[in-house]
Amino acid sequence: MKNPHSTPDLRGLLAKNDTKKVREICSSSHPGAVAEMLRTLSPDEVWSVLTLLKPRLRSEIFGNLDESLEVELAKSLKRHDLAEVITYMSADERVDLLKRLPEDTQETLLPALAQAEREDIRRLASYPEGTAGSVMTSDYCTLSPDDIAAEAIEKLRREAPDKETIYYSYVIDANRRLIGFVSLRELILASPQTRVEQIMHRDIIFATVDEDQEEAARKIDKYDLIALPVVNGNNVLVGIITHDDAIDIIRQEQTEDMEMLMAIGGTHETGVYLRTPVWVHFKNRLGWLVVLALLGLVSGYIVQNFENLILQFAVLASFMPMLADTGGNTGSQSATLVIRALALREITNRDVLRVVWKELRVAIPLAIVLAGLAYGRALFFSGSSSMPSGFSLETIGLAVSLALGIQVVTATLMGAVLPLAAARMKFDPAVVASPALTTIVDITGLLIYFTTARYVLGI
Amino acid sequence: MKNPHSTPDLRGLLAKNDTKKVREICSSSHPGAVAEMLRTLSPDEVWSVLTLLKPRLRSEIFGNLDESLEVELAKSLKRHDLAEVITYMSADERVDLLKRLPEDTQETLLPALAQAEREDIRRLASYPEGTAGSVMTSDYCTLSPDDIAAEAIEKLRREAPDKETIYYSYVIDANRRLIGFVSLRELILASPQTRVEQIMHRDIIFATVDEDQEEAARKIDKYDLIALPVVNGNNVLVGIITHDDAIDIIRQEQTEDMEMLMAIGGTHETGVYLRTPVWVHFKNRLGWLVVLALLGLVSGYIVQNFENLILQFAVLASFMPMLADTGGNTGSQSATLVIRALALREITNRDVLRVVWKELRVAIPLAIVLAGLAYGRALFFSGSSSMPSGFSLETIGLAVSLALGIQVVTATLMGAVLPLAAARMKFDPAVVASPALTTIVDITGLLIYFTTARYVLGI
Numbered sequence: 001m002k003n004p005h006s007t008p009d010l011r012g013l014l015a016k017n018d019t020k021k022v023r024e025i026c027s028s029s030h031p032g033a034v035a036e037m038l039r040t041l042s043p044d045e046v047w048s049v050l051t052l053l054k055p056r057l058r059s060e061i062f063g064n065l066d067e068s069l070e071v072e073l074a075k076s077l078k079r080h081d082l083a084e085v086i087t088y089m090s091a092d093e094r095v096d097l098l099k100r101l102p103e104d105t106q107e108t109l110l111p112a113l114a115q116a117e118r119e120d121i122r123r124l125a126s127y128p129e130g131t132a133g134s135v136m137t138s139d140y141c142t143l144s145p146d147d148i149a150a151e152a153i154e155k156l157r158r159e160a161p162d163k164e165t166i167y168y169s170y171v172i173d174a175n176r177r178l179i180g181f182v183s184l185r186e187l188i189l190a191s192p193q194t195r196v197e198q199i200m201h202r203d204i205i206f207a208t209v210d211e212d213q214e215e216a217a218r219k220i221d222k223y224d225l226i227a228l229p230v231v232n233g234n235n236v237l238v239g240i241i242t243h244d245d246a247i248d249i250i251r252q253e254q255t256e257d258m259e260m261l262m263a264i265g266g267t268h269e270t271g272v273y274l275r276t277p278v279w280v281h282f283k284n285r286l287g288w289l290v291v292l293a294l295l296g297l298v299s300g301y302i303v304q305n306f307e308n309l310i311l312q313f314a315v316l317a318s319f320m321p322m323l324a325d326t327g328g329n330t331g332s333q334s335a336t337l338v339i340r341a342l343a344l345r346e347i348t349n350r351d352v353l354r355v356v357w358k359e360l361r362v363a364i365p366l367a368i369v370l371a372g373l374a375y376g377r378a379l380f381f382s383g384s385s386s387m388p389s390g391f392s393l394e395t396i397g398l399a400v401s402l403a404l405g406i407q408v409v410t411a412t413l414m415g416a417v418l419p420l421a422a423a424r425m426k427f428d429p430a431v432v433a434s435p436a437l438t439t440i441v442d443i444t445g446l447l448i449y450f451t452t453a454r455y456v457l458g459i
Numbered sequence: 460m461k462n463p464h465s466t467p468d469l470r471g472l473l474a475k476n477d478t479k480k481v482r483e484i485c486s487s488s489h490p491g492a493v494a495e496m497l498r499t500l501s502p503d504e505v506w507s508v509l510t511l512l513k514p515r516l517r518s519e520i521f522g523n524l525d526e527s528l529e530v531e532l533a534k535s536l537k538r539h540d541l542a543e544v545i546t547y548m549s550a551d552e553r554v555d556l557l558k559r560l561p562e563d564t565q566e567t568l569l570p571a572l573a574q575a576e577r578e579d580i581r582r583l584a585s586y587p588e589g590t591a592g593s594v595m596t597s598d599y600c601t602l603s604p605d606d607i608a609a610e611a612i613e614k615l616r617r618e619a620p621d622k623e624t625i626y627y628s629y630v631i632d633a634n635r636r637l638i639g640f641v642s643l644r645e646l647i648l649a650s651p652q653t654r655v656e657q658i659m660h661r662d663i664i665f666a667t668v669d670e671d672q673e674e675a676a677r678k679i680d681k682y683d684l685i686a687l688p689v690v691n692g693n694n695v696l697v698g699i700i701t702h703d704d705a706i707d708i709i710r711q712e713q714t715e716d717m718e719m720l721m722a723i724g725g726t727h728e729t730g731v732y733l734r735t736p737v738w739v740h741f742k743n744r745l746g747w748l749v750v751l752a753l754l755g756l757v758s759g760y761i762v763q764n765f766e767n768l769i770l771q772f773a774v775l776a777s778f779m780p781m782l783a784d785t786g787g788n789t790g791s792q793s794a795t796l797v798i799r800a801l802a803l804r805e806i807t808n809r810d811v812l813r814v815v816w817k818e819l820r821v822a823i824p825l826a827i828v829l830a831g832l833a834y835g836r837a838l839f840f841s842g843s844s845s846m847p848s849g850f851s852l853e854t855i856g857l858a859v860s861l862a863l864g865i866q867v868v869t870a871t872l873m874g875a876v877l878p879l880a881a882a883r884m885k886f887d888p889a890v891v892a893s894p895a896l897t898t899i900v901d902i903t904g905l906l907i908y909f910t911t912a913r914y915v916l917g918i
Contacts, residue, residue, distance in 0.1 A: 224703035244683035296781035322755030
């Protein structure tokens with residue numbers, strides 16, 4: 001027993017032409033582990049290894065290769081070889097691969113495939129990205145309600161090599177409409193003569209083809225499913241989404257959420273930071289930066305308007321960074337919690353009052369502690385700053401800490417309410433997260449600051 | 460066929476004492492769906508529904524209840540009832556539940572359980588939080604290498620009701636050491652007389668008890684497993700982690716990453732925003748806020764040092780917010796990408812040079828665009844600001860845009876390098892994310908700004 005960490009020297013074995021050993025390693029290890037061993041080899045070497053294997057195993061390992069290696073290799077293969085690899089790949093993986101190949105490779109490849117495969121690919125590729133239809137596979141097992149358990153198991157046994165899973169079977173009527181679901185565990189437990197109809201579940205958890213893929217993944221998560229059936233508008237079974245695809249969807253959506261939270265645009269696969277070209281990074285990041293910089297000009301405009309106040313009390317300028325940062329930080333904290341609670345469906349965009357009430361009770365003690373800190377700072381470390389005579393450090397401290405307290409409370413509440421408002425307007429709530437919020441609370445913060453200062457200082 | 464959305468009126472049925480219908484609904488729906496229907500009922504009502512069901516189904520639904528309802532109900536049950544519920548719960552779920560009950564409830568409960576259960580609970584509860592051991596379950600199937608396929612299937616059939624999954628079986632030797640793995644699919648495909656030894660995989664993907672739970676979940680994700688075996692230091696099989704637990708781990712770690720990214724401390728379960736008490740929220744958020752506010756004072760100190768410059772060129776103060784925000788935003792963007800790439804193991808903390816090279820090429824065009832923007836702003840919207848005669852708006856614009864350009868490049872690089880440095884020092888890289896970074900680049904940004912301004916203005 002060993003973890004697939006000690007990589008065997010495939011390159012060495014290839015050089016020694018020890019094909020028996022290579023074949024043995026590749027068939028005894030998990031296809032994902034083999035794909036990882038192949039990582040360090042050149043596309044030519046990878047293909048030399050793969051040609052030693054049986055078509056099904058070859059395709060399985062091929063489907064586990066890094067995306068970029070997979071595409072590179074596919075482009076370099078002869079049409080006939082690629083067609084064979086694709087024929088034996090799982091239905092969802094080959095569609096993903098084809099979508100990534102250049103148009104002309106696709107064009108020349110499709111005629112080389114059998115008609116059934118071609119139609120399956122066309123059908124699966126027809127669903128828009130992000131829907132349940134776009135991530136499902138067509139390699140699932142179906143049973144008839146009249147099958148008896150023993151027949152059903154025999155059928156699954158026959159079909160096993162071609163199917164993504166035989167642990168869940170879907171029961172369909174003569175029109176392929178989904179009418180039930182039964183697990184292999186239940187089939188094995190039932191007496192051999194029991195009809196599928198008698199043991200199948202009629203209350204099925206399913207997704208529709210045009211449903212959000214994230215919604216489908218959530219069902220797999222919530223109900224601990226190995227696979228989720230996907231039906232079209234007529235309740236006809238058209239595919240399944242498996243538990244491993246659900247994890248991929250969850251990871252991908254998570255990366256997108258996190259990037260949106262940090263004002264990075266665009267959607268993409270996960271784990272491709274280094275492979276993404278510089279100009280795509282540039283493009284994804286520039287948009288928001290410009291919008292936020294323009295918003296930042298509003299802050300500048302406010303400062304400009306209070307220039308005389310700053311010229312009189314230069315000490316006020318030295319509190320600007322702390323005020324802005326603290327507002328941004330408290331706002332981002334509450335925004336993150338609200339966005340996450342929305343994403344996990346713990347709250348909906350109608351829960352404004354409950355959220356505001358919660359945040360208000362958190363914000364007030366936070367405001368008190370932070371205002372106290374600012375007061376201390378003003379009292380003990382502002383001695384050298386210039387200000388008109390007749391004003392004490394205590395007054396400055398009062399102005400600064402009062403403004404900071406108000407800023408903390410408003411920023412926290414804005415952080416909580418803005419994502420809910422965005423969700424209500426059908427935007428992704430994360431769009432108003434950290435950077436956008438920081439810039440917005442800068443503007444409100446400066447207004448609060450200078451207005452409070454004027455009021456407290458009585459000018 | 461229907462999705463479990465149209466909730467049947469369980470309360471109404473209870474009032475009418477229609478126990479037959481209640482029983483029917485509960486046994487035909489997914490336990491998770493039943494748990495959801497029970498959400499709106501009081502703990503007493505929930506228990507009235509559950510008592511109508513068979514012990515196994517009752518425990519299964521119980522384990523699917525919301526955490527808070529589960530605990531509340533458990534505390535209100537008679538010792539004997541609770542012991543029965545716990546006996547039939549899955550091994551990992553009952554440990555989770557027990558950990559959440561008050562000490563005295565645990566004390567009185569344990570003696571009411573059978574010895575085997577008690578020992579199993581003690582053993583599972585003994586692994587520290589966050590390890591593979593703490594999330595594994597002991598309800599798995601084992602086979603002997605000498606079993607023939609037909610016997611093995613019969614054995615799985617007998618054990619099915621008590622096991623979390625029968626689709627993966629683990630082959631152990633006389634000392635319970637893990638020596639192989641076989642799937643039900645393979646057992647069914649094999650001829651009935653084949654010995655398990657002949658078809659089992661010897662190259663097993665596994666986790667060790669003290670391995671990070673996230674690492675274990677990653678293996679399930681990467682190799683598309685339904686379950687992952689967990690062994691102790693002597694290679695003795697002690698538990699399995701199932702695919703649905705992997706999703707829960709991934710979601711929980713993602714929430715924690717995101718919160719850390721926004722400077723919120725503490726670890727907790729996901730989806731408990733509203734249920735977490737106000738003071739816990741306060742405590743989790745305060746720490747970082749205070750640290751960051753203290754860091755913000757450093758920014759204030761820098762501004763104070765350049766007070767004379769501001770008094771001469773008040774216009775410079777109006778660019779402070781834009782400079783700080785843009786630095787924070789560009790830094791946060793690159794930090795997010797790097798932290799995510801680290802989390803997905805796309806890069807390691809040794810890839811500093813590759814990351815810096817990538818970020819530098821993104822940062823320079825970003826700096827040029829944003830500096831251009833700042834120059835325009837200075838030229839066209841600063842007319843009303845006061846400055847000494849003899850200085851043109853073009854000079855101010857040059858100073859501001861040059862400073863902004865340098866700030867964008869340094870902030871981007873700091874955003875990329877600091878998470879890597881944190882990872883290198885065995886901290887969670889997310890610790891230097893958005894809020895911390897924003898505050899740090901504020902400090903460097905102000906230094907860059909005033910130094911550049913002095914230099915360009917020649918004073």
